[in-house]
Amino acid sequence: MSRRILLIGCGNMGFAMLKGWLSSDAGFDIHVVEPAEPLRIRAREAGASISRDRDGIPADFVPDAIVIAVKPQVIHAVLPDYKVFATGGHPALFLSVAAGISTQAIETSVDKDAAVIRCMPNTPAAIGEGMMVCYANRATTAGQRELAGELLRRSGKVAFIDDEGMMDAVTAVSGSGPAYLFHFIEALSQAGAKAGLPEDFASELALQTVYGAARLAFSSADTPSTLRQQVTSPNGTTAAALDVFMGKSELADLVAKAVAAATARSIALGKA
Numbered sequence: 001m002s003r004r005i006l007l008i009g010c011g012n013m014g015f016a017m018l019k020g021w022l023s024s025d026a027g028f029d030i031h032v033v034e035p036a037e038p039l040r041i042r043a044r045e046a047g048a049s050i051s052r053d054r055d056g057i058p059a060d061f062v063p064d065a066i067v068i069a070v071k072p073q074v075i076h077a078v079l080p081d082y083k084v085f086a087t088g089g090h091p092a093l094f095l096s097v098a099a100g101i102s103t104q105a106i107e108t109s110v111d112k113d114a115a116v117i118r119c120m121p122n123t124p125a126a127i128g129e130g131m132m133v134c135y136a137n138r139a140t141t142a143g144q145r146e147l148a149g150e151l152l153r154r155s156g157k158v159a160f161i162d163d164e165g166m167m168d169a170v171t172a173v174s175g176s177g178p179a180y181l182f183h184f185i186e187a188l189s190q191a192g193a194k195a196g197l198p199e200d201f202a203s204e205l206a207l208q209t210v211y212g213a214a215r216l217a218f219s220s221a222d223t224p225s226t227l228r229q230q231v232t233s234p235n236g237t238t239a240a241a242l243d244v245f246m247g248k249s250e251l252a253d254l255v256a257k258a259v260a261a262a263t264a265r266s267i268a269l270g271k272a
């Protein structure tokens with residue numbers, strides 16, 4: 001029997017996951033609630049049934065899981081609409097991807113005995129290459145954990161953690177991480193253009209280089225550190241560039257500061 005998934009919020013992250021789910025042959029039956037019409041239509045075209053709000057969910061649609069993909073700032077206004085699905089004969093799993101919002105805060109808005117999984121995904125989920133890190137509360141059954149795994153595997157690699165306290169740092173590394181890499185691609189493209197290359201060609205070089213390097217790092221038995229050394233000829237061009245990146249640990253320091261700032265913001269979102 002196909003599993004029924006209710007997706008609340010189909011913006012950047014909700015749609016990235018939806019694409020991963022619908023492109024698989026898992027046969028999920030997915031209903032999307034999304035107030036913004038263009039995003040709703042986009043979800044329907046991808047293969048989901050849709051409604052503008054909770055009242056538009058078909059009466060016979062009893063969800064196995066409710067995936068909450070609204071902004072952290074509105075989640076506590078949205079959750080009470082779905083309380084009804086937390087209890088009764090077929091209690092649904094609540095799977096939230098909201099940054100900073102704890103399982104306890106979700107229980108408070110839904111039901112103290114609700115099954116809740118807090119997940120930190122990332123947008124490469126859209127092509128099945130996401131990193132999906134999950135923490136399950138005590139009320140989550142083995143079957144619900146399995147369902148979450150089955151669903152999220154369609155979006156990428158799944159990891160369960162036992163310490164929810166790690167979630168803020170997870171958010172700062174893999175949740176926000178794609179943006180850091182996209183920014184690096186932008187920076188390398190711009191630097192190539194500054195060095196005299198036509199802009200389009202510089203962008204092509206930057207993109208293929210990041211893609212190729214990521215695939216090599218992923219598939220190689222060597223560590224990233226060894227792979228870096230293999231590119232770096234003594235007194236060559238790479239060494240000249242790495243003197244800038246590593247001379248005073250500049251890039252590593254900057255990345256550490258950025259990750260600390262994102263971690264602090266995740267903690268603050270949970271307190272707001």
Ligand SMILES: NC(=O)C1=CN([C@@H]2O[C@H](COP(=O)(O)OP(=O)(O)OC[C@H]3O[C@@H](n4cnc5c(N)ncnc54)[C@H](OP(=O)(O)O)[C@@H]3O)[C@@H](O)[C@H]2O)C=CC1
Nearest residue numbers: 009011012013014033034036069070071072097098099121
């Ligand atoms: N973007 C990312 O890379 C990641 C995001 N996340 C988390 O995912 C969540 C969503 O982020 P993101 O997709 O970027 O945000 P978006 O703003 O793109 O998407 C959220 C969507 O939810 C809609 N929405 C608002 N209220 C309701 C409601 N009552 N019912 C249903 N839908 C509603 C919004 O509509 P409207 O705009 O009209 O209000 C919007 O379209 C956040 O909690 C974020 O922390 C986690 C990991 C990565």
Ligand SMILES: O=C(O)[C@@H]1CCC=N1
Nearest residue numbers: 099171174175176177
């Ligand atoms: O920027 C944000 O708050 C969300 C969470 C992780 C990625 N995007």
